Each structure stands twice: as C-alpha cells, then as structure tokens.
Amino acid sequence: MRSDTTEPARLRGRRPIWTGITLGVVAVIIAPIVLVGLGAFSPSLDVWSQLWSGPLPEMLSTTGVLLVLVGVGTLILGTGLAWLTTANEFPGRRIFTWALMLPLAMPAYILGFVFLAVLDFAGPVQTALRSWFGPEVWFPDVSSTVGVAIVMSLSLYPYVYILARAALREQTPATYESARMLGDNRMAALRRVVLPMARPSLAAGMVLVMMETLTDFATVQYFNVQTVSVGIYQVWRGMFDRETAVELAALVLFIALFIIGLERLLRGPARFHQRGAPRDIERVPLRGWKAAVAVSICGSVLSAAIIVPLVQLLYWLWTSPAVVTDMTRAFEFLSNSLGMAVAAAFGCVFFAMLAAGGARFSGSPLVRRAAHLVTVGYAVPGPVVAIGVLVMIGWVSGVAGSNPAGIVLLSLTGLVYAYIVRFMALGYGSVDASMEKITPSTVDAAHTLGAGPPRVMKQIYFPMAGAGAAAGAVLVAIDVLKELPIVLLIRPFGFTTASVWVWELASESRWAAAAVPALLIVLTAMIPIAIYLGRERRKPGSAVALGARVVTRVEAGVE
Amino acid sequence: MKPLSSVRLTIALVLFSMALVSCGVVDSFSGEETVRVYSGRHYDLEEAFEQYASETGVDVEFLYGGDAELRERLRTEGEDTLADVFMTVDAANLELAASEELLQPMDTANLGMISDNLVHPDRLWVGLSKRVRTIMYHPDRVDQSELSTYEDLADPRWAGRLCMRNSNNVYTQSLVASLIYHHGYDGALEVVSGWVANDAEIMSNDIVILETIAAGGCDVGITNHYYLARLLEDDPDFPVLPFWANQDGRGVHVNVSGAGVIANADNPGLATQLIEWLAAEGQESFVYGNHEYPVNPDVPPPPLVRDWGEFKEDRLNAAEFAALNADAVRLMNEVGYD
Numbered sequence: 001m002r003s004d005t006t007e008p009a010r011l012r013g014r015r016p017i018w019t020g021i022t023l024g025v026v027a028v029i030i031a032p033i034v035l036v037g038l039g040a041f042s043p044s045l046d047v048w049s050q051l052w053s054g055p056l057p058e059m060l061s062t063t064g065v066l067l068v069l070v071g072v073g074t075l076i077l078g079t080g081l082a083w084l085t086t087a088n089e090f091p092g093r094r095i096f097t098w099a100l101m102l103p104l105a106m107p108a109y110i111l112g113f114v115f116l117a118v119l120d121f122a123g124p125v126q127t128a129l130r131s132w133f134g135p136e137v138w139f140p141d142v143s144s145t146v147g148v149a150i151v152m153s154l155s156l157y158p159y160v161y162i163l164a165r166a167a168l169r170e171q172t173p174a175t176y177e178s179a180r181m182l183g184d185n186r187m188a189a190l191r192r193v194v195l196p197m198a199r200p201s202l203a204a205g206m207v208l209v210m211m212e213t214l215t216d217f218a219t220v221q222y223f224n225v226q227t228v229s230v231g232i233y234q235v236w237r238g239m240f241d242r243e244t245a246v247e248l249a250a251l252v253l254f255i256a257l258f259i260i261g262l263e264r265l266l267r268g269p270a271r272f273h274q275r276g277a278p279r280d281i282e283r284v285p286l287r288g289w290k291a292a293v294a295v296s297i298c299g300s301v302l303s304a305a306i307i308v309p310l311v312q313l314l315y316w317l318w319t320s321p322a323v324v325t326d327m328t329r330a331f332e333f334l335s336n337s338l339g340m341a342v343a344a345a346f347g348c349v350f351f352a353m354l355a356a357g358g359a360r361f362s363g364s365p366l367v368r369r370a371a372h373l374v375t376v377g378y379a380v381p382g383p384v385v386a387i388g389v390l391v392m393i394g395w396v397s398g399v400a401g402s403n404p405a406g407i408v409l410l411s412l413t414g415l416v417y418a419y420i421v422r423f424m425a426l427g428y429g430s431v432d433a434s435m436e437k438i439t440p441s442t443v444d445a446a447h448t449l450g451a452g453p454p455r456v457m458k459q460i461y462f463p464m465a466g467a468g469a470a471a472g473a474v475l476v477a478i479d480v481l482k483e484l485p486i487v488l489l490i491r492p493f494g495f496t497t498a499s500v501w502v503w504e505l506a507s508e509s510r511w512a513a514a515a516v517p518a519l520l521i522v523l524t525a526m527i528p529i530a531i532y533l534g535r536e537r538r539k540p541g542s543a544v545a546l547g548a549r550v551v552t553r554v555e556a557g558v559e
Numbered sequence: 560m561k562p563l564s565s566v567r568l569t570i571a572l573v574l575f576s577m578a579l580v581s582c583g584v585v586d587s588f589s590g591e592e593t594v595r596v597y598s599g600r601h602y603d604l605e606e607a608f609e610q611y612a613s614e615t616g617v618d619v620e621f622l623y624g625g626d627a628e629l630r631e632r633l634r635t636e637g638e639d640t641l642a643d644v645f646m647t648v649d650a651a652n653l654e655l656a657a658s659e660e661l662l663q664p665m666d667t668a669n670l671g672m673i674s675d676n677l678v679h680p681d682r683l684w685v686g687l688s689k690r691v692r693t694i695m696y697h698p699d700r701v702d703q704s705e706l707s708t709y710e711d712l713a714d715p716r717w718a719g720r721l722c723m724r725n726s727n728n729v730y731t732q733s734l735v736a737s738l739i740y741h742h743g744y745d746g747a748l749e750v751v752s753g754w755v756a757n758d759a760e761i762m763s764n765d766i767v768i769l770e771t772i773a774a775g776g777c778d779v780g781i782t783n784h785y786y787l788a789r790l791l792e793d794d795p796d797f798p799v800l801p802f803w804a805n806q807d808g809r810g811v812h813v814n815v816s817g818a819g820v821i822a823n824a825d826n827p828g829l830a831t832q833l834i835e836w837l838a839a840e841g842q843e844s845f846v847y848g849n850h851e852y853p854v855n856p857d858v859p860p861p862p863l864v865r866d867w868g869e870f871k872e873d874r875l876n877a878a879e880f881a882a883l884n885a886d887a888v889r890l891m892n893e894v895g896y897d
Contacts (some may be wrong), residue, residue, distance in 0.1 A: 054892040122770035135775055143762070224725045224763040226897055237627035238732055238888035240655055383628070390635040397639040407641065489628050493595055493620045493641060504601050504623055509766035509786070 018453060019367050022358035025351050029374040029421055032388025036246055047244045051235070055226065063227040063255065066145055066152075066220075067210050073153030074209045077301060078160025079202060083190070084298065086168045089283040090291040096298040097165075098533050103305035104158040105525035107482040109218035110502065110518045112151045114309040116143060116222065117511055148223045152213055154305040159212075160205035167198035173281050186284070194281075203263045210259050214252060215381045218484060218503075228252055229381055236383075249384045256379030310522065316515040334520050337497040340412075340487070341480040341528075344419035345473035348427030351420060352472070356432040357461050360443070361453040371432075375425035382422060382485035389418040389490060411492035418486045423476045430472025434465035474528040481525045498524070593618045594829040597633065598646040599626035600816050603848030607841050614840070617829060626652035626729070633661050638823045643830035646818040649729040650686065650877030651736070651884045653817055657683040658882075662819035663827060669835045673854045676874045677815050686815025686877060687837050687845060689852035691784040691870070692734050693811050694802040695769060700778045708805045709738065709812070712779065713753020721759035722768045722777035726891040730765075730783055733814050735890060736883035737875055741809060744886060752894040761897045766790070772799050783814075788850035788863045803870035810871035816851070817877075 085097045119125050119142045129137045141147070175197065179189040220227050226234075228251060236245035286294050351374070359371035377385055393414045397407070420427075438460060446456050484499050491500065498517045505514035598604060598621050608619035624632070626647040633640055633656065645662065647653050656662050662683040670678065670685055677686035694706055712721060724731045738747035762768050765782035769790055772780050781804075790797045803811045818837070820830040837845050842858040850861045859865065891897075 050889060050892075054889070116767075120767065120771075121776035122767065122774040127774060130775075221727060222763055224727075224761055224897060230727065234727055234888060236631075237625075238727065238729075239885040241885070242631075387631060387635065390632060394635060394637065394639055397636075485628075488624050489632055491622070493622050496623075500623070507625075508601060509764050 015361050015363060015453065018358045018361035019364060022355055022362055022367050022371050025355040025358065026370055026373050029351065029355075029424055030376060032385055032392060032418070032421055033377060033380055034388075035391055036384050036388040037250065047235075047239075047241055048247070051231075051244070051248075055231065055234075056228075059226050059228050059231045062145060062225060063214070063229075066149055066225065066227060067213055067259070069146065069149035070152045070156065070213045071206045071210055073149055074157040074160045075202060075206055077153060077157035078162075078205060079164045079195075079198070081157075081298065081301065082161050082164035082168055083194075084294055086165055087186075087190075087281045087283060088294060089285040090294040092295055092298070096302070099302055100161055100298065101158050101529060101533065102526060103155055103302075104478060105522050105529055106155050106306050106309060107499075107521060107525075108152050108155040108212075108216060109222065109484075109506075110313075110522065111155050111305070111309055112148070112219040112222050113506060113511060113514075114312050115147070115151050118308070118312060119147075143223050145223075145225050148220055148225050151219060151223075152209075152216070154301070156209045156212055157301075157305075159208045160202060163201040163205040164198060167201035168194065168281060176281050207260060207263050211256060211378055214256060214259075215379070217381070217383075228255070232381060232383070246384065249381055252381060253376075253379050306522075310519070313515040313519050313522075316512040317519065319512065330516065330520060333496050333498050333501050333517065334524060336495060337481055337499065337521070337524065340416060340419065340497065341477040343416045344423065344480045345427070345477040347416055347420045348424050348476045349431060349469040349473050351424065352428040352431040353457075353461065353465065353469070356428060356435050356465075357453075357457050360435065361456075372428075375428050377421040378423065378425035380422070382483065383489060385418050385422045386486045386489035389414050389421070389486075393490075408492045408495075411490060412495070415487060415490045418490055419476075419480050419483065422483070422486060423479050426475040426479065427469070427472040430468040430470075430475075431465050434468030435461060438464050471532065474532045477528045478525050481521055592616065592829065593620055594644065594826055594833050595619075595642045596621040596644040596646055596818075596833070597629040597642045597821075598623055598644075599629055599652065600646050600648045603844075606848065607837065607844040610844050611833065611836055611841060615832070615836070617833070619833065630656050630659075630661065633821060634659060636823075640821060640823050641825070642821050643824040643826045644818050644833060645684075645821050646687075646816070648690075648816045649733055650815050650817065651729055651733055651881040653684040653815075653819055654679070654878045654881030655884075656819065657878075661822055663822045663824070665820055665831045665834065666827075667831050667835055670838055672856060673838060674856075674874075676872075676876045677813075677817070677854055679819070679878055680876070684817050684819030685834060685838065686817040686854050687834070687842075688816045688849075689854060689872075690730075690814050690816060691803075691811055691852065691872075692730055692781060692814060693784060694779060694804045695772060695782050695787060695799050696779045696802055697772050697775070697798060698800050699798065700775075703800075703802060706779070706802045706804075708808065709734070709781065710742075710750050710753075710805075712781075713750045713757065715757065717779065718757045720778040721754060721757050722771050722780035723754060723759040723761055723896075724765060724768060724781065725761050725763050726888065726896050728763075729884075730814060731891075732884050732887045733880055734781070734812050735887035736880040737812050737873065739883045739886055739890065740875060740880055744890065747887075748890055748894060751890060751896055755894050755896050759896075769797075769799050773797060784852075784864060784867075785850040788861070791863060792850075801867055805873070806871050809875070810873040813872045815854070815877055 081096075081100055085093055085100065117123055121139075126137075126139050129139065175193050176189050179193045180186070184192060214227075215229060216227075217229050217233060220230055221233070228248060232245050232248045232252070235241050235248060355371045355374050359368040362368075393410060397410060443456060443460060446460060451459070482499060484503055487497055487500055488503065491497070498520045501517035502514050502521065505511075505517070594617055596608075596619060601623050604621060608621065612618050622629075622642070626649065629645065629647075630652055633642065633645060636642075645653070645656055647656075653662075657679055665682045665685070667682070670682070673685060677689070679685070694709070694712070696703075696706060711717075726732070735747060735751060738750055741747075742750065760771070760777060762771070765786040766789075768777075768780040768782050769787055771777050773790075784801055787797075787799060787801055790799070805811055818834050820827050820834070824830050838855055842853045842855045846853045846858075847861045850864050852860050852864065
C-alpha cells in the first residue's frame with residue numbers, strides 16, 4: 001500500500017515548510033559526501049589508465065567474486081538456519097533460535113584475525129596436522145578470497161537470518177498450509193510457496209550484507225585480498241593521490257547502486273503483505289539422526305562464528321596476564337564507545353523522523369524520493385565520510401576558538417555526525433517503514449480534525465514509529481561499536497574507543513593483548529542484541545518483524 | 560509515559576552522555592604547558608612521554624592513528640590544528656608531510672649527533688629510531704653462506720622458499736623504493752618480478768612471516784628486525800635468525816620512525832624540545848621497548864639485538880626513497896606483487 005497516492009496527498013495539502021525541513025535534513029546528511037566528491041571532478045586520466053592496465057581489473061573481479069561468495073554464503077546460512085528453527089522441532093531449538101543472532105556482535109575483523117591465527121600455517125590446527133601426518137600434509141590456503149568470504153559470511157549471515165525468520169513467520173504460514181493441504185509435501189511447499197514469498201526479504205538482507213562487504217577495509221587487508229576498497233587505500237596512502245582515491249570511492253558507490261538495481265530486477269514486481277499475526281509454520285518434530293544433524297548444524301555455525309573465537313580470545317587473555325594492566329582505562333574506552341553508539345543511534349533516529357515525517361507532510365512525491373538520499377552514506381567507505389566531516393569541522397572551528405572544551409565538543413559532535421551520515425540508512429529504513437504502516441486515513445482524519453504537522457508528529461508518528469525506530473537504533477549502535485576508520489580520523493586528543501584500542505594493538509600484531517578490547521566489543525555489542533531479543537520475548541515476533549522492515553526499507557532508501 | 564516525554568528523556572540522555580564523555584576528555588587539557596603529538600607510532604610511547612613530563616614539567620598529549628590518516632587530518636585542519644608534533648613509523652609519510660608543507664624547520668643545534676641520512680636536509684623532520692628491514696632465515700634449512708642480497712632472492716634457486724610482506728605495507732614500499740633508487744625503475748622491476756616468479760608467499764604482517772618460517776612454511780623472508788626480537792623475547796629458542804643484507808655492497812635497508820614540528824604548531828619551541836629530548840635523554844626509553852636501533856651513537860642498541868652484531872647500513876637519505884614511494888606501488892602493481 002502506498003500512502004502517497006494523489007487523493008490523500010491533495011487532502012493533506014502541500015506544505016513548503018516541511019519540504020524545506022526535509023530537504024534541509026537531506027542536505028546536511030549528504031553534505032560531507034558531496035564535498036569530497038566535488039574534489040574528484042578532474043579525473044587524472046594518467047593514473048586511471050595505469051590502474052586500468054594494472055591492478056584494477058583484478059580488484060574488480062576479486063570484489064565481484066567476494067560479493068557473490070558472501071552473498072551466497074549468507075543466503076544459505078541465513079535461510080537454511082531460519083527454516084531449520086522455524087519449521088522444525090529439535091532439542092535446543094529455542095536456544096538456537098536466539099543464539100544464532102549473536103554473531104552480529106562479532107566484528108568481521110576480529111573474527112578474521114582469530115580465524116587466521118588458528119588456521120594459518122603456523123597456527124595450532126596446521127601444526128597439529130603436520131605433527132600427525134608429516135610436513136607435506138595438504139591444507140587449503142586460508143589467507144585467500146575464499147577465507148575472507150567464509151569469515152564475512154559467518155559474521156554477516158544474521159542479517160539474512162533475521163529477515164528470513166520474519167518472512168517465514170509473517171508472510172507464509174497460511175499459504176504454506178494451503179499448499180500442504182492441496183497435497184504438496186514439505187519440500188515442494190518450501191520450494192513452490194515459501195521461498196518465492198520470502199524472496200524480497202532475502203534479497204534485501206543480501207543487499208545489506210553486500211554493502212558491508214563492499215565497504216570493508218580491515219578484514220580484506222588482513223587476508224591480503226585486494227578489493228576495490230583496498231585499492232582506495234593503496235592509491236591514497238601508497239601513491240599519495242587523493243583525487244584518484246575519491247574517484248575509486250565513487251566506483252564503490254556505483255557498484256553499490258548496481259547491486260541494488262540487480263536486486264530490484266531479481267525481486268520483480270512481487271509484493272507480499274502480512275496476513276494475520278506472525279507465528280511459526282507447523283513445526284515438524286525431528287527425531288533420531290535427523291535431530292542430531294539439526295543440532296550439529298546449528299552448533300557448528302555457532303561454534304565457528306562465536307564460540308571458538310571467544311574461547312581463543314579468552315585463551316590469549318589467560319596466557320598473557322600482563323595485558324590486563326589497566327582496567328580503569330578499559331572502562332573509559334568502553335564508555336566512550338557506548339557514548340558514541342548511543343548518541344549516533346538516537347541522532348540517526350531523530351533525523352530519520354524529521355526526514356521521513358517531513359517528506360510525508362510536504363505532500364510531494366518528489367520530496368519523498370529525495371528523502372531517500374539520506375541513506376547514501378551506507379554505500380560510501382568510512383574514510384570518505386570522515387574526510388568530508390573534517391573539512392566541515394574546519395569551517396566552524398572558528399566558533400570554538402582556542403577553548404579546549406569547545407574544540408573537544410566540536411570534534412565529538414563531528415564524530416557523531418559522521419556516524420549518522422554513514423549509518424543513517426539503518427535508522428531511516430526502520431522509521432520510514434514504520435510510518436508506511438500507518439494508514440493514510442489515520443493521518444487524514446487527524447488533519448481533517450485540525451491537527452497540524454507538529455501534533456500529528458507527536459501523537460501519531462512518534463508513538464507508532466517508535467518501535468521501528470528502536471530496532472533501527474539497535475543496528476546503528478552495533479555498527480558504531482564496531483566502526484574503525486571514522487573514529488580514527490576524527491577523534492579528539494585523549495579520546496579512545498574500544499575499537500581504536502583493538503586497532504592499536506592489532507596493527508602491531510599484538511594479538512594476545514588485543515584480546516581484551518576485542519572481548520569488550522563483542523560483549524558490549526551483545527547488549528543491544530539482548531535488548532532486541534528481550535523485546536521479542538515480551539511481544540513475540542515484533543522485534544524480528546521490525547528488524548525485517550528496517551532492512552527492507554534500507555534498500556529502498558539507498559536507491 | 561507520554562510519547563513526547565520519552566523523546567525529551569532520550570534527548571536529555573544523549574546530551575548527558577555527550578557531556579560526560581567530553582568532560583572526561585577535557586580533563587586531559589588541564590596541564591599548564593602541554594605539547595601535543597599526532598603519532599603513527601604506539602610502541603610504549605606512554606612511558607617515554609611520562610618520563611619527559613616528570614623531567615621537564617611539560618605534559619605530552621598524544622593521539623595515535625595511521626600515518627596517512629593523521630597526515631590527511633593535519634592537512635584538513637590546517638591552521639586549526641591542535642597538534643605540535645607529527646610522528647610516524649616510517650620515513651615516507653614524514654617526507655610527504657614535508658613536501659605538502661605541513662612541517663616547519665626545527666630551530667636547533669642539538670640534533671647534530673644524528674647521521675645525515677636520517678635527517679631531512681632542511682631539518683623538517685628527524686629520524687628518532689632505526690628499523691632495519693632485512694633477510695630472516697631458518698638455520699636448519701638455509702646455510703648462511705647461501706644468503707647475500709635482496710636482489711639475490713630473485714634467483715630461481717629460491718623458488719617456493721620465500722615469504723614476503725604485502726605491497727600495501729609502507730615498509731615494503733620503502734624497500735622497493737630504495738631498489739628503484741639504486742637500480743632504476745627497470746632494474747628494480749626485474750628484482751621484484753624475480754621474487755614474484757619465485758612464487759613468494761605474500762603475507763599481511765611480519766609476525767606471521769616469522770612464525771611461518773619457524774614452522775617450516777618458508778625458508779627465507781624479509782621483515783623488520785624488531786619483530787624477531789619481540790618473538791625472541793617471548794621464546795628465546797625461536798628458530799629464526801637475522802641476516803644483514805647487502806653487506807658487500809651498499810648495506811642493509813634502514814627505515815626510520817621519526818618526527819617533525821608541525822607548520823601550524825602553537826608551540827614550536829616546546830615541540831622542538833620534545834624531539835631533542837627523544838633524540839638524547841629519551842632515546843633509551845623511546846627505542847628499547849620495541850628493540851629498535853637508536854639514532855644517537857652514544858646510546859648502545861637494546862640488549863636483545865646487541866648480540867646480532869654490527870652491520871653496514873645503506874646511507875641513502877630517507878627523503879630520497881620516500882620520494883619514490885608512489886613509483887614503488889606502481890611497480891609492484893605492474894608485476895603482480897600483491
């Protein structure tokens with residue numbers, strides 16, 4: 001149901017003030033990216049032809065292969081696990097259902113360094129194999145594109161899992177049961193009804209996963225896999241060529257748009273709406289070896305994605321006690337991380353409310369489309385956003401003068417602003433989707449009864465979009481806790497977060513010492529997930545369903 | 560609870576948490592005299608700076624970051640920067656900062672003890688510790704007499720036996736840039752493509768290279784010397800030895816971790832004093848924690864690396880190979896050295 005059909009729009013009238021507010025928010029959010037982009041309108045053909053005849057084709061193909069592998073990996077893991085836990089009954093199913101979301105708390109760069117430490121040539125696994133089978137024993141090359149794809153799939157599959165679960169519970173039970181009654185067996189019903197109906201949600205989840213994969217620097221560099229994003233770093237840091245680096249970033253954005261276009265194409269015109277309250281499909285009890293297989297599948301995914309890495313981190317912590325020196329500093333870094341995460345999460349939701357609500361009040365379909373632009377930061381690599389924000393801080397730094405408190409506050413505000421620009425898509429997606437749910441007639445009735453936009457905002461949009469906003473805020477908070485390039489570029493003197501701390505140690509190959517902050521990040525990122533899950537316990541289905549809407553709106557937004 | 564009050568509550572919460580965080584940060588600005596450092600270097604700096612503060616009464620504030628990121632930040636901040644000193648882990652980023660006019664000449668007569676090749680000709684920056692990038696080998700599988708130069712590792716007899724650092728790494732870039740200086744672009748290209756033809760295993764950090772050599776995955780690699788020292792500190796029996804490359808020729812490749820005074824520094828005098836101190840009284844605490852070689856000839860090398868003996872250094876000025884850094888990246892791209 002589109003809420004901006006012409007009739008109600010005319011009824012609600014056009015409001016230039018809200019057009020102004022909405023476009024103002026859009027301008028503020030895209031400003032840093034545009035600013036950096038403006039610097040790149042003089043392509044240096046020389047460097048480009050060098051890149052093109054050199055590493056660029058390979059970088060593009062590596063990026064493509066990685067995107068496909070991670071896309072397929074997360075699709076199989078996410079969808080398969082969602083089907084397993086919603087349509088089957090087996091020992092431990094309830095615990096697995098929520099535990100399988102936890103890998104969202106494990107940053108891919110941390111999973112990556114644990115993965116390599118355990119599995120590379122000098123790691124314990126290969127060393128043990130050599131001692132049993134001799135020095136020539138074969139082992140796959142873990143520091144490879146496939147290796148990164150495995151690590152990223154394990155840390156990103158929850159996006160698809162959450163969506164697939166929501167789709168299975170919200171959209172398909174009735175149709176699935178009809179298909180079963182008409183004689184399809186379970187597999188046929190899965191193939192002919194469930195998967196086609198869940199397709200839009202699954203595709204949306206994959207888009208999120210691919211954006212994260214595309215803009216990742218840390219994990220791919222650690223595996224020495226040369227993607228286009230790594231190319232940006234190489235050109236910027238090794239060849240000292242900012243302009244070309246920005247142009248490469250534009251190429252990344254272009255790839256993102258291409259992915260979204262492809263997803264649109266794959267999804268087709270299909271739209272499926274919720275029928276009735278969300279519930280599980282009739283669960284089939286698995287017995288004997290089938291139950292054992294189900295448990296071991298869930299168990300091994302969980303082990304690989306979070307249990308083994310946590311155990312390894314704890315082991316490092318245990319074996320080098322010298323690293324736990326200063327817990328007050330750990331607390332300081334952690335509270336810095338949390339402060340930024342909370343501020344960015346609320347900031348995203350606030351601006352999202354303004355943009356999404358304002359676009360509706362404006363009464364102009366064009367403004368509504370323009371409002372979607374606020375999500376573009378999700379497809380832009382972190383350093384690009386950060387450099388744009390640094391330039392803007394420079395403009396206003398006169399205001400702070402030489403007052404240190406002012407300078408710090410400015411810098412922290414800039415940091416939160418950069419996070420909002422980068423992760424706005426997650427907040428906007430959730431808020432816009434929740435507002436979509438509000439029937440136009442409710443709003444029209446309010447308007448007819450004389451309520452102006454502020455009152456409609458207060459009494460209809462805020463309360464009704466609140467739940468969706470909470471889900472978006474959770475996702476933003478998790479991403480901010482894990483984020484690295486932006487905080488490294490913008491933070492003021494004396495301000496260290498847990499992710500910066502990991503980086504300081506990991507960049508010197510001090511893995512054991514890095515275990516402390518790595519554990520802190522993972523445990524902290526579990527807090528928002530726990531809140532999210534607590535919500536689901538009180539109102540079964542709601543949190544997952546909202547998460548689903550968040551994500552489905554994101555791709556509409558990034559577009 | 561009415562909806563709006565919860566909105567107010569959250570806004571209040573956000574403001575409160577921001578205020579709390581900034582108070583904590585502002586606390587650190589309380590010192591009377593403070594010199595502020597943007598540092599790409601992390602190794603045990605705190606200790607050296609604390610010692611400096613207690614000796615001189617001048618506080619040191621520092622902000623870690625990647626060399627290139629901090630340089631970019633300096634450039635963007637321009638006159639507004641709070642930083643006085645820019646410190647990096649390699650020469651290329653210092654030289655680039657110098658060429659972008661982000662640094663100013665140091666007004667000092669107290670840095671004369673440092674060898675000329677480690678100082679910018681106009682004293683825009685100075686090296687404060689030496690990191691030697693050399694050949695590492697497993698003594699059971701390689702006889703020392705087999706080893707000679709970086710160039711020799713391009714010989715086919717090393718096929719399948721090499722572990723090298725990736726091309727995104729500044730140390731690799733500096734080493735290749737020095738090869739370009741000595742052999743010209745085409746000569747260096749021949750050497751690097753020889754490494755590639757030898758199927759060198761490319762790795763993303765020096766520790767992994769050394770551990771792989773120790774575990775038998777490669778026979779020979781090229782790493783910075785202090786990574787080996789660090790591993791030996793944990794395990795004195797770690798089975799890898801250093802070999803000083805190119806001793807019969809120009810000498811082994813030496814990079815520096817160094818610093819310069821920022822052009823827009825509020826306190827150029829204090830900044831210069833800190834750098835002078837790090838080159839003199841502070842040398843030991845600056846270089847020992849990370850087992851680096853001091854630039855000050857009066858300070859002996861740290862105990863662990865002292866046993867490795869003396870060696871001949873390539874006296875090429877760091878500014879020279881830094882200027883060839885972009886060419887080095889292009890060269891490695893050209894021959895498919897990842």
